[in-house]
Amino acid sequence: MGPRERRERQKEALRQEILDAARELFVKEGYENVSMRRIAEKIDYSPTTIYLYFEDKATLLFSICEETFARLAKTLEEITRQPGDPVEILKRGCRAYVEFGLKYPNHYRVTFINHPEHNERPELYFREDSMGMKTFSHLRRGVEECVKQNCFRETDAELISQSIWAALHGVTSLLITKPHFPWHDRDRVIDTVIGSVVEGLKA
The missing domain is CATH 1.10.357.10 (Tetracycline Repressor, domain 2)
Known part of the structure; x- marks a missing residue:
């Protein structure tokens, strides 16, 4: 696996981690009560990282x-x-x-x-x-x-x-x-x- 392919896989893995974390929080806490910052905290990343993948909630x-x-x-x-x-x-x-x-x-x-x-x-x-x-x-x-x-x-x-x-x-x-x-x-x-x-x- 080359460096470019490895980076793409890592990006996709993080994107999926964000989706899974957000889904869990939306169910437990309600969509309206969950912020992008809250999602970032759950996966130990900065909110800026979340916005690199998704424009908004x-x-x-x-x-x-x-x-x-x-x-x-x-x-x-x-x-x-x-x-x-x-x-x-x-x-x-x-x-x-x-x-x-x-x-x-x-x-x-x-x-x-x-x-x-x-x-x-x-x-x-x-x-x-x-x-x-x-x-x-x-x-x-x-x-x-x-x-x-x-x-x-x-x-x-x-x-x-x-x-x-x-x-x-x-x-x-x-x-x-x-x-x-x-x-x-x-x-x-x-x-x-x-x-x-x-x-x-x-x-």
Whole structure:
């Protein structure tokens, strides 16, 4: 490994350390209560170092969310490309979404629950090339295939996709934020929500 490659790896490692530290602090202390200085203190660097990597806290939050969306998008893309019954494939994608949130609860909290709804830089999150919109497009692609094959009564793929996402986010966020609630059976709750929504759309 040459000096230049080594420096690039060190830079990427520090960038990841900053992201991980910020994510942890945002979950524990709340996004609004964490400063760039606080993040720098956690990893024993100066605030100046943080600003070499991220313009401001809003940009740092966006990078954390993009990292989460990239992981989720990869999982959903692999599922939506599988051959077979489009309704069953859509259900598998829905299940994978919920399981992702439960496997990475801190990632999910910061990205979907514990931040101020992207109020500071909304233009970053909802542009077409953002990972968040790309992730949603995988869900929509699965829905579009169901619509194309006349599986659903409703034919508005965007409406269906947004409705399914609302249901998935609901069950995921509840399972993450209410772990001590006496859930009947977590897996059965997930399957019932997904089944109720998807099967209810069938023609």
